[in-house]
Amino acid sequence: MxxxxxxxxxxxxxxxxxxxxxxxxxxxxxxxxxxxxxxxxxxxxxxxxxxxxxxxxxxxxxxxxxxxxxxxxxxxxxxxxxxxxxxxxxxxxxxxxxxxxxxxxxxxxxxxxxxxxxxxxxxxxxxxxxxxKNDHPGCRPHPAVLTLMVGGALHGEVAFGLAAGAHIMVNNGLFWNAMAFHGAGYTQEKESLSEWWGVSTRTKWLEYVDELLRADMVSELWEYALGLRHDTGPLTPDQWHEAADRALRVRHVGASAAYLHRTIDSVLAYETRFRTDGLLADDAIIRTVKAWDYGRASCMARWGVSTRLGTLQEAEAAVHRAGRLVHSTYNSWADFSASYALGRCLHFDEGKFGDYYEGVLQSHHLLMTDPTSPWLNIPWA
Structure with missing residues (x-):
């Protein structure tokens, strides 16, 4: 005992x-x-x-x-x-x-x-x-829901903001709720931030935190396509494509018609697969992929702490803001997760349903079912 x-x-x-x-x-x-x-x-x-x-x-x-x-x-x-x-x-x-x-x-x-x-x-x-004998030599087991029971936020607005970044933390096998974040260690955190984001200075870190919190890194085309369907009402795939053609005739969206139609087809394909795999309810659609930026903002804030590019106070303020944005944009953790998953898949997976898809699917199911998951222990209301 x-x-x-x-x-x-x-x-x-x-x-x-x-x-x-x-x-x-x-x-x-x-x-x-x-x-x-x-x-x-x-x-x-x-x-x-x-x-x-x-x-x-x-x-x-x-x-x-x-x-x-x-x-x-x-x-x-x-x-x-x-x-x-x-x-x-x-x-x-x-x-x-x-x-x-x-x-x-x-x-x-x-x-x-x-x-x-x-x-x-x-x-x-x-x-x-x-x-x-270790199945994960040289690294922690992942994906895994790991909770810091002492020294980590478990309830309240900061914890909610940390939970917004849980997809990434679970996928990497790191504490979802560590505000005083060391991550995978100083050297590896610096290397990852530079390799994946091109961030190696405090100025660039501050810039990216702000852009992610404004959801400025999400493709405008993705948001435009999803907005067409959401603003018009329930649409069949053919009606969605027709709405896109009408919109292109009256408004320049900075993309070719072919690219806009490919985006619509990609969204439909992912939503179909999401429903089959239990990531999206049968009657649900995805309204926006801003979750992709908000979730990454929660993590980017902490990456600034682990690489010593930002202070703990700056990171906490950003995490708090990310949580408020998530709460005001989405209706539930499941709603948020489907949006985040679609953003990640459109960005990385490109319709392959490969490792990037499988990874986000596994993290989603862990976060929706693991008894220690913040999504089951932090109320949405």
Missing amino acids: IPPTWQPPSSIEHGLYEARLRGDVSAYYDLVAQADLYLAQPRAYADANPDSVRFDPCWNPHTRTQCLVVYTAGMLPAPVEDPVFVTGSLGWFAKSWSPTDPPYLVVNPGSPCEGVLQAGEEGRAHWLWSAS
Whole structure:
């Protein structure tokens, strides 16, 4: 039983604590092998050496030796300017260890789920054995609904805004409700933000947060096509295409007729598949895909914290605003999710019903059914 004086921050630490209580060393190692391990680094070093990691040992009073300290995600302190945290798996640490490195790896020091792992040759063989059993070597299991029970918003307007970004967080196997966000670690967060968004400066981050909150990154053509159907009323596919032709004759929308008709066909194809796969009710249609931007805005705000491009206060304000926009635009989490899914599919999937579609479908079903999902625990009203 977990003593009332200490609540594990997440299921990660809960599992480690229970294994420690049982004295089950193998189970403890296996759980460590399934988690990202966060190692503190001087920020200047991490910026100058993104492909390298320093092992800076510290004194451990229990072993009376030097050790290397790592943390699981729920045990991390709030992000500060310096140091930052980078991630590695237990298998990676085993392969990276050298004879001159400390004799112990200590997980979550000073906590009830602390573990002291021997780093000698025999000990590291155990690390590698546990790592070999992990279905997700070198990364956290995902998709998964992970909740930060201590230090994360669980109710209220900030939690609602965080839940708007849950599709992305679940897909990546990260805490949906971590406002003080470390993500996948400083170096990886910087790399991802630069690779996927071209964002590496505070100015660009602020610009993108604002654009996403205005839903300016959503294609005007998608919104125009959906607006035609919504404003006109129930339309058959042929009537929707005819309405598009009439609109093109009287209004320039910055796109060819062929492109507008392809967009309509894509929306119809996705809605049909959404209904078959339980993502959209049989009688429902999608009115707007602004959710695609609002959900990403919730996450972009937190990516600014993890990369140190923005402050926690700025991120919280943006998340709060994203939540208000979602609530005023949609009627339910299911309504929001279908809109987000269509935006993601139009942007990435291009009618292939491939990995991008399967990913958003899986995240949707997890968020609509997992008992720990914010969409089942944060009321819409």
